[in-house]
Amino acid sequence: MSKQLRVGMVGYGFMGRTHTNAYKRLNDFFPVEHRPVLKAVCGRNEEKTAAFAKNWGYERVETDWRNLVRAKDIDLIDIGTPNDTHFEIAIEAASNGKMVLCEKPLAMNVAQAEEMTRAVEMAGVPNMVWFNYRRVPSVALAKQIVEEGRIGRSFHYRATYLQDWTISPDVPQGGAGLWRLDVNAAGSGVTGDLLAHSIDTAMWLNGPIARVSAMTKTFVKERVHAETGAVQPVGIDDACMFLAEFANGSMGTFESTRYARGRKNFNTFEMNGEDGSLYFDLEEPEYLQFFEYKQLQSGKKMESHLTGWRKIHTTNSEHPYMSHYWVPGTCIGYEHTFLNALADFVAGIETGKPTQPDFRAALQTQRVCDAVISSAKQGTWVETGAE
Amino acid sequence: MSKQLRVGMVGYGFMGRTHTNAYKRLNDFFPVEHRPVLKAVCGRNEEKTAAFAKNWGYERVETDWRNLVRAKDIDLIDIGTPNDTHFEIAIEAASNGKMVLCEKPLAMNVAQAEEMTRAVEMAGVPNMVWFNYRRVPSVALAKQIVEEGRIGRSFHYRATYLQDWTISPDVPQGGAGLWRLDVNAAGSGVTGDLLAHSIDTAMWLNGPIARVSAMTKTFVKERVHAETGAVQPVGIDDACMFLAEFANGSMGTFESTRYARGRKNFNTFEMNGEDGSLYFDLEEPEYLQFFEYKQLQSGKKMESHLTGWRKIHTTNSEHPYMSHYWVPGTCIGYEHTFLNALADFVAGIETGKPTQPDFRAALQTQRVCDAVISSAKQGTWVETGAE
Amino acid sequence: MSKQLRVGMVGYGFMGRTHTNAYKRLNDFFPVEHRPVLKAVCGRNEEKTAAFAKNWGYERVETDWRNLVRAKDIDLIDIGTPNDTHFEIAIEAASNGKMVLCEKPLAMNVAQAEEMTRAVEMAGVPNMVWFNYRRVPSVALAKQIVEEGRIGRSFHYRATYLQDWTISPDVPQGGAGLWRLDVNAAGSGVTGDLLAHSIDTAMWLNGPIARVSAMTKTFVKERVHAETGAVQPVGIDDACMFLAEFANGSMGTFESTRYARGRKNFNTFEMNGEDGSLYFDLEEPEYLQFFEYKQLQSGKKMESHLTGWRKIHTTNSEHPYMSHYWVPGTCIGYEHTFLNALADFVAGIETGKPTQPDFRAALQTQRVCDAVISSAKQGTWVETGAE
Amino acid sequence: MSKQLRVGMVGYGFMGRTHTNAYKRLNDFFPVEHRPVLKAVCGRNEEKTAAFAKNWGYERVETDWRNLVRAKDIDLIDIGTPNDTHFEIAIEAASNGKMVLCEKPLAMNVAQAEEMTRAVEMAGVPNMVWFNYRRVPSVALAKQIVEEGRIGRSFHYRATYLQDWTISPDVPQGGAGLWRLDVNAAGSGVTGDLLAHSIDTAMWLNGPIARVSAMTKTFVKERVHAETGAVQPVGIDDACMFLAEFANGSMGTFESTRYARGRKNFNTFEMNGEDGSLYFDLEEPEYLQFFEYKQLQSGKKMESHLTGWRKIHTTNSEHPYMSHYWVPGTCIGYEHTFLNALADFVAGIETGKPTQPDFRAALQTQRVCDAVISSAKQGTWVETGAE
Numbered sequence A, B, C, D: 001m002s003k004q005l006r007v008g009m010v011g012y013g014f015m016g017r018t019h020t021n022a023y024k025r026l027n028d029f030f031p032v033e034h035r036p037v038l039k040a041v042c043g044r045n046e047e048k049t050a051a052f053a054k055n056w057g058y059e060r061v062e063t064d065w066r067n068l069v070r071a072k073d074i075d076l077i078d079i080g081t082p083n084d085t086h087f088e089i090a091i092e093a094a095s096n097g098k099m100v101l102c103e104k105p106l107a108m109n110v111a112q113a114e115e116m117t118r119a120v121e122m123a124g125v126p127n128m129v130w131f132n133y134r135r136v137p138s139v140a141l142a143k144q145i146v147e148e149g150r151i152g153r154s155f156h157y158r159a160t161y162l163q164d165w166t167i168s169p170d171v172p173q174g175g176a177g178l179w180r181l182d183v184n185a186a187g188s189g190v191t192g193d194l195l196a197h198s199i200d201t202a203m204w205l206n207g208p209i210a211r212v213s214a215m216t217k218t219f220v221k222e223r224v225h226a227e228t229g230a231v232q233p234v235g236i237d238d239a240c241m242f243l244a245e246f247a248n249g250s251m252g253t254f255e256s257t258r259y260a261r262g263r264k265n266f267n268t269f270e271m272n273g274e275d276g277s278l279y280f281d282l283e284e285p286e287y288l289q290f291f292e293y294k295q296l297q298s299g300k301k302m303e304s305h306l307t308g309w310r311k312i313h314t315t316n317s318e319h320p321y322m323s324h325y326w327v328p329g330t331c332i333g334y335e336h337t338f339l340n341a342l343a344d345f346v347a348g349i350e351t352g353k354p355t356q357p358d359f360r361a362a363l364q365t366q367r368v369c370d371a372v373i374s375s376a377k378q379g380t381w382v383e384t385g386a387e
Helices: A014-029 A046-056 A065-070 A083-095 A110-123 A137-147 A190-206 A335-351 A359-378 B014-029 B046-056 B065-070 B083-095 B110-123 B137-147 B190-206 B335-351 B359-378 C014-029 C046-056 C065-070 C083-095 C110-123 C137-147 C190-206 C335-351 C359-378 D014-029 D046-056 D065-070 D083-095 D110-123 D137-147 D190-206 D335-351 D359-378
Strands: A003-010 A034-042 A060-062 A076-079 A099-102 A127-129 A154-162 A209-217 A222-224 A231-233 A239-246 A251-257 A266-273 A276-281 A287-292 A309-313 B003-010 B034-042 B060-062 B076-079 B099-102 B127-129 B154-162 B209-217 B222-224 B231-233 B239-246 B251-257 B266-273 B276-281 B287-292 B309-313 C003-010 C034-042 C060-062 C076-079 C099-102 C127-129 C154-162 C209-217 C222-224 C231-233 C239-246 C251-257 C266-273 C276-281 C287-292 C309-313 D003-010 D034-042 D060-062 D076-079 D099-102 D127-129 D154-162 D209-217 D222-224 D231-233 D239-246 D251-257 D266-273 D276-281 D287-292 D309-313
Touching: A003 A014, A003 A065, A014 A034, A014 A046, A014 A335, A014 B014, A014 B046, A034 A046, A034 A065, A034 A335, A046 A060, A046 B014, A060 A065, A065 A083, A076 A083, A083 A099, A083 A110, A099 A359, A110 A359, A127 A335, A127 A359, A137 A190, A137 A266, A137 A276, A137 A287, A154 A190, A154 A239, A154 D251, A190 A209, A190 A239, A190 A251, A190 A266, A190 A359, A209 A359, A209 D209, A209 D239, A239 A359, A239 D209, A239 D239, A239 D251, A251 D154, A251 D239, A251 D251, B003 B014, B003 B065, B014 B034, B014 B046, B014 B335, B034 B046, B034 B065, B034 B335, B046 B060, B060 B065, B065 B083, B076 B083, B083 B099, B083 B110, B099 B359, B110 B359, B127 B335, B127 B359, B137 B190, B137 B266, B137 B276, B137 B287, B154 B190, B154 B239, B154 C251, B190 B209, B190 B239, B190 B251, B190 B266, B190 B359, B209 B359, B209 C209, B209 C239, B239 B359, B239 C209, B239 C239, B239 C251, B251 C154, B251 C239, B251 C251, C003 C014, C003 C065, C014 C034, C014 C046, C014 C335, C014 D014, C014 D046, C034 C046, C034 C065, C034 C335, C046 C060, C046 D014, C060 C065, C065 C083, C076 C083, C083 C099, C083 C110, C099 C359, C110 C359, C127 C335, C127 C359, C137 C190, C137 C266, C137 C276, C137 C287, C154 C190, C154 C239, C190 C209, C190 C239, C190 C251, C190 C266, C190 C359, C209 C359, C239 C359, D003 D014, D003 D065, D014 D034, D014 D046, D014 D335, D034 D046, D034 D065, D034 D335, D046 D060, D060 D065, D065 D083, D076 D083, D083 D099, D083 D110, D099 D359, D110 D359, D127 D335, D127 D359, D137 D190, D137 D266, D137 D276, D137 D287, D154 D190, D154 D239, D190 D209, D190 D239, D190 D251, D190 D266, D190 D359, D209 D359, D239 D359
Parallel strands: A003 A034, A003 A076, A034 A060, A076 A099, A099 A127, A154 A251, B003 B034, B003 B076, B034 B060, B076 B099, B099 B127, B154 B251, C003 C034, C003 C076, C034 C060, C076 C099, C099 C127, C154 C251, D003 D034, D003 D076, D034 D060, D076 D099, D099 D127, D154 D251
Antiparallel strands: A154 A266, A209 A239, A222 A231, A239 A251, A266 A276, A276 A287, A287 A309, A309 C309, B154 B266, B209 B239, B222 B231, B239 B251, B266 B276, B276 B287, B287 B309, B309 D309, C154 C266, C209 C239, C222 C231, C239 C251, C266 C276, C276 C287, C287 C309, D154 D266, D209 D239, D222 D231, D239 D251, D266 D276, D276 D287, D287 D309
16 A cells, blocks of 8 residues: 655756656556655746756646745645755755655755754654665665675775866856856855765765865966856856775875866766775766675685785676666666655655665765865865764 | 657567656657657566556556557557567557657568568658767767768777676576567577677668678576576577678678677777777776877867877767756666657657668668578678668 | 896897886886897898897897807897897797797797797796787786776677878888888788787687688789889788787777878777776876776676776786886886896796797687788688697 | 996885896897896895895995995885985985986975976986886877877876775884874875876876876874884875866866775776877776767868777787787786886986986976875865966
8 A cells, every 4th residue: 555755846956856756656666565756846936947858757846945835735845946946945945844855965054954954853754865866776886885885994985076078268157057157056166066975875885074174275366157147256166176094094186177078977986905905986887896805704815826806797686776667787877866756765764764874974075165164265175073 | 739649569578668768758858749659568478467556557468469550549659578579569559550769679680671661661760779879979979970971981889788687597598578578489598689780770771781790609508497497498699790791891700609708798899990090898888089180170189199999988068968858977778779769769750850770771681681691600701681 | 146148139220229118117117037149130131130239238139040040158038120030030949949039920830839838838938028008008908907806797899000101102121121012021910010919909808710711902002122122912901900819709890001091000999798898098108098887896786877897097007017127107118118028028937937928829820810811811700720 | 238227226125126127128128228236235234135135136235325326336226115315315325327217206395396307407417307208008009199289289187096905993004114294204194105197197188287286184093113112193195186177277186095895906097188089097907998089181081970989909019018028918027017118218228218207207296295285184276386
C-alpha cells in the first residue's frame, strides 16, 4: 500500500528540472512505499512556470512561495531557487510543518544556516540538502571503502572543481539563468557553487576541516547584466583556492574556478592514507580509482610486483545504488545522482533513520565556506568551527 | 496539440524495461508532438507481467500477444521478447497496420528477416530495430565526423564486444532471464547478441561488409537448465571472431565473447582512415577519441608537433542529443540511448523522414551474422550479400 | 676478473645502432663477467660504416662480412642487416664457431630458418634472436604473472601492432633506410617486421599457435625506389590480419598495419583467462594492466566491489630488470629492451642456462609467419606446425 | 676536431650515477665538438668511490674535493653530493676557474645561493643547475607551446610532486643513501628535494612566483639514524603545500609529499590559459596533454564539437630532443633527461649562448623555497622576491 508524498517545488530552473525528474522516476526504480505526486511548482514568472508545469506534469502553478508553503495539500517543500531565497522559504516551510529539501549551498552565510537548522530541528521535520555528488556510485563506494578501514591513517586530501564557462568577458551576469554570477543572488562565486560540493564530500570522507588559508580572484571585473544590459562590477569570486588542515591532522588542498580552459565539470578528489588511496573525477563518473596497499588478509601484504591503481568500473550490482538500475557495465547518468539522493531521503523517512546530509551537516559546510571567504579577504589562516 | 502514441509492449524483461523507460521519459526531454501512452504490456506469466505493469504504469496486461497486435487501442507494437518470437509477432503486427519496433537482432536468420522486412514495407508501417548504441552521443558524433569527411579513405576497422559473465560453468541456461544462453530461443550466442551491435555500427560508419572468415567456440559444453535443472549441451557460440573485407576495400577485425575476464560491456571500435582515426569504448561512453591529421583549412596541415589523440568529452550542447539534457560536463546514461532512439523514431514519423535502422537495414546486419555463423561452420570465407 | 666479449657487428643502420648501444651500456648496469669490446663493424658502404664506427667507437671497419665472420679476434657476430642477408651470414658465423645474435625475423622463410637453426645447434654456439619486446619490464612481468598461475585457463589472446608511417604514396621504397618496404630485402611487409614480434610474445605467453586464417592488403600499389627513382610495384603486405587457434584451445586475433593513422608503435596484447586478464601497450611501456579475479589466498575471492583493471607502473625494484636502473617511478626507454636482452644472453653464457628466444624458438615464429602469408594467399585456414 | 671536456665528479651516489651516465652517452647521440673525459670522481669513502670509478670508467679517485677543484687536468666540476656541501665546493670550483654543474637545489638557503651566483658570475665560468625535468621532451614541448602563444593569458597553474616511500616509520634517516631525510644534510624535506623541481618548471613556464602561503607537516616524528642506530627527531618537512600568486596575476597551488600512497614519482603540472591548457605527469613522461581552444588560423575557432584534451605522444622527430634518438613511437627514459641537459649545456658553451637554468635562475627558485618554509613557520603570506 503506497503513501502519497505531495511535492511543492519552488523554482523551475536547472535544479527545478533535476529534482522534478527525480520525483518522477523514484517508483520506477526504488521499492519505497511513498509515491511522489507533483502537486505544484512555484515561480515568479507565471508563463514560464506554467510551461514547466505542463512539460513535467505538475498539477498546478503558484507564483508566491508563501502560498505554497502553507498549502494543505503539500507534504514536502523543495527549494531549487537562487541562494538568497533559501533562508526565508526554508524557515516558513518548516514552521508550517513541511518536510524541506533545499538545494546547496544551504544559505548565504553561517548565521542564516544556523537559524535554518534550528528551524527544521525545532519543527521536527525531515530535511536534506541536495549535495547530490555523494550519490554518484563511485563516490558512495569511496565512502564505503573508507568505512571498511581500507585507507587507514589519513595524510592527504586534494580536491579540484574546475569549469571553463565564464572565461569570455561577453558572458553576462544576473537574471534567470545566470544568477550564479550575481553576488547578490549567489552570495559568492565558485566557493558556494562548486567548492561547497568539494567540502561536503571531503568532510564526509575525511572528517571536519579545522582551518583554512584561502585566496580568491575575480579575473573579469565587469560584466553586462543579462536583463538590464547595464555594465556592472563583478562581485563574485571567479576562482578560489585554499589550504586546509583537517581535524584528524591530514592536509588538504582545494581549488575551484570557472577559468580552467578544457575542464567542464572536473570535480575531482584524491585521498591518501597509510593503507590506500582513492581518486575520483566527475567527468568519468563510472570509475573510482583505488590503490590498495593494506594487507588483504592477516599476515599478508599485496604482493609488491602487483600493486597498482585499480580502475573500478562501479557498475556492478554490488556497487552502491546499481542494483536498482540495469546490468553490469552499463552506466547511469548525472540525473540519477538526484534520484539516488531522493531514494535515500524517502527510505530515511520510512525507516526512521534520516539520511545525510541534513541541514545540520550542511551548516558545517557553510562554516568552511564562510571561513574560506573570510581568509581570502584577510590574508590569514582562519578557524572554521566545523564539527 | 499533442497526439497519442498508444504503446503495446511485448515482453517485460530487461528490454521491456529499457523501452518502457524511454516511452515514459520522451516528453520530458524531447519536444515532439506525440505523447506515448502505456496501454498494455504482454507476457506469458500473468503474475509477473502484472507486477511489471504496476511498477511502470501500463493500463492493462495481456498474456497472448495475438490479442495485443489486433487491439484497436494500440498504435505501436514493441517487441522485447526473445529472438525466436520476433518473426511471428512482427509479421502479425505489421499485417494489423501497427508500427513495429523490434529489439535486435531482428530475426533468427536471413529468411525470417527478409520476410519481416517485406511485411512492414508492404504494410507501409513505420518500423525500427533497437540498435540503441547508434544513439550514444559519442557514436553519433563518430558518424557525424565520418560524414564531414574528416576520416578520408578508410583502411581499417576493428571492433570488440567483450563481456565476462558466463565464465563460470555454474551459470545455468534457459528460462526467463537466461534465454540468451539457450540456442533455441536466441538462435546464436554472442554473434546475434553482441556482434550484431558491432556489425550495425560498423556498416553505419564504414559501409557494407562484403565477406568474412570466422571462428566460433563454445568453452563450456554443458550447463544446467535454469528451470528444469536438467544438464543440457550448450548450443550457442560462447565466443566469435571474424575477419572482414568491407565493400570499400578496408579491412576489419571483429571479436565478441562472454569470457573476457574483467571486460563487462567492452563494446569498442576503431576506424583508421587516411585523414583521421576514431576510437570508442562503451565502458566510458562519454568519450570519443579522435586523431585528426587532415588539413583543417585549405593549404595547412595540423602542426606535427601538436598531433595527438583527442578525448572529446561529448557532453556539450553541440554534441548529438545533448542539448536535450543537462549542462556541459554532465553525463547521460545507458538508458538514454533508448530514449534518443525513440525520439528519432517519433521525429521520423512527424517529419516523414523515417529514422534508421529500419528492418531493411537490420536485414543487412542479419546477412552478415548468418555469413559469420556459416563461415565458422565451414572454415571458409563467405560472401555476405549485405548491401 | 672480467672476460672480453669481442663483438663483430654486421650492419650500421637502425638495428646496428640499438645493438651497439647495448654493448656499450652493459657493464655500467649489469654485474656480468664479460665485457663487450667493439672490435669491428661491417657495412657495404665504407664511408658510412666508418662514420658509424667513429661515432660509436668500433676499433675497425669491414666491408665484407665474410672476412668478419672468419676473423680470429671476434667472439660474437651480431647480424643487424636486412632480412635477406641473415641466412648466409648466420650459417657462416656458426660454422666459424662464433656466437650468433640475429635481428628478427630470423629468416626469409621456414626453410632458411630450419637450416640456420641446425647450423647453430650443430656448431654448439650460443645464439639468440633479438625479439627485444620480451624485455620490456611490463612484458616480462606479464610472463611472470602467467607463470605464477594468476591467469588460469586461457580463453582469448588479441594483439595489434599498428603504425602509420607509410600512408603517403610519396614514401619511397628500397635503399638503406627503407628496405623494409622492398619485398626482395624484407621477404614480407608487416608480417615479418611487426607481426613477428606479436607472434613471438603471444607464443611465449600463451603457447604455440596451431592454425591461422589470414588476409593481407597492399594499399599503395606502386612506389618510387629510394635510390633509382624508378616507379616499381609494391611487393609487400601493407597490412595483415589473422585469426588464430592456439594449441591450448584459446582463440586469437592479430593485426598489423602501417596505415593506422595516429598509431605510431601501437604494439598491444590482451590475454583473458579464467582467473585474470592482462593488457599491454608499447606506447606507454611503463604500464602493465592486470585484472585479477583469482582467489588471492585459499578460500577467499577478491571482494567483488573492489575488482578493477590495475595499472601496474612497472618501475619498482621488484619488477623485472628494474633493480639495475634508477629508483621507483622512473622509466627506462626503448633502448633498454636491447640492453636487457643482451644482459640475459650474457648471463645465459655465464650460468650455462641459455636465454630465449634462441634460433629454435624463432623458427617457430617463422612457421607462423609463413602460415599467415600462405593462408592469405590461399584464402584458407592453414596449420602452422609450430611447437 | 673534438675538444676534451675533462670531468671531475663530486659524489658517487644516485646523482653521481645519473650525471656520469650522461657524460658517457653524450657523443653517441649529440653532434657536439666536446668529448667528455671521465677524469676523476671524488668521495669520502675511498673503497666505494673506487668501486664506482671502476664500474663507470673514471681514471682516478679523489677523497678530498679540495684537491679535485684545484686539479689542472679538470675542466668541469660536477657537484652531486648532499645539499649542505654545494656551497663550499661551488665557490672553490668557480674561484679555480672551473665550469660548475650543480645538482639541485642549488643551496641550503638564499644567502648561500646568492654568494654562489656571485662566485660563478665573477669568475665568468659556465654554470648550470641540474633541473633535469625541463629536459623531458614533453616538458620542453610545453615550453614551446607557451612561447608559441597557444595558451594565452594565464589563469591557473597547479603542480604536485607526490611520492610514498617514507610512509613506514621503519625507514631510517641519514647516512649515504638517506641523507634526504636528514635536515642537516638536506636543509629541508620535500620542499628542496621535490618542490624545487615543481617551482623551477612553474617559473619557466609561467613566470615568477610573487608570494606564497604555505603549510608543512612532519608525519613521522622520530626515526632511527641509518648509521648510528640512534633514535632522533625528524627535522624535515614530510609534506608541504602552498598557494602562490604569480607576477602575471595567475593563481597557483603546489603540493609535495612522500606520504601519498600509490604515487611514486607523480610530478605533475597543469596550466590553464585563455586560449589553451597543458597537463603533464612524470609517471607517463611520453605524453603531454594539450587542450587547444585558440583560433588555429585567423578568423576560425576550433570547431566546438571537436574540442578535447589531446594526448601528444612526444616521440616524433619534431619533438624536442627526439631527433637524436630512435624512431617515432619509441620512448626515451629518465636518464635521458640528464643527457639532454648536458647536451644543452655543451651546446651553450660552443655557441656562446649559455643554457638555462644557470645559478642565477636557480637562485630564484631558492627564493621561493625559502619563502615557502618561512610562510609555513609564520602562518602568513610571504613575498618571495623572485624575479
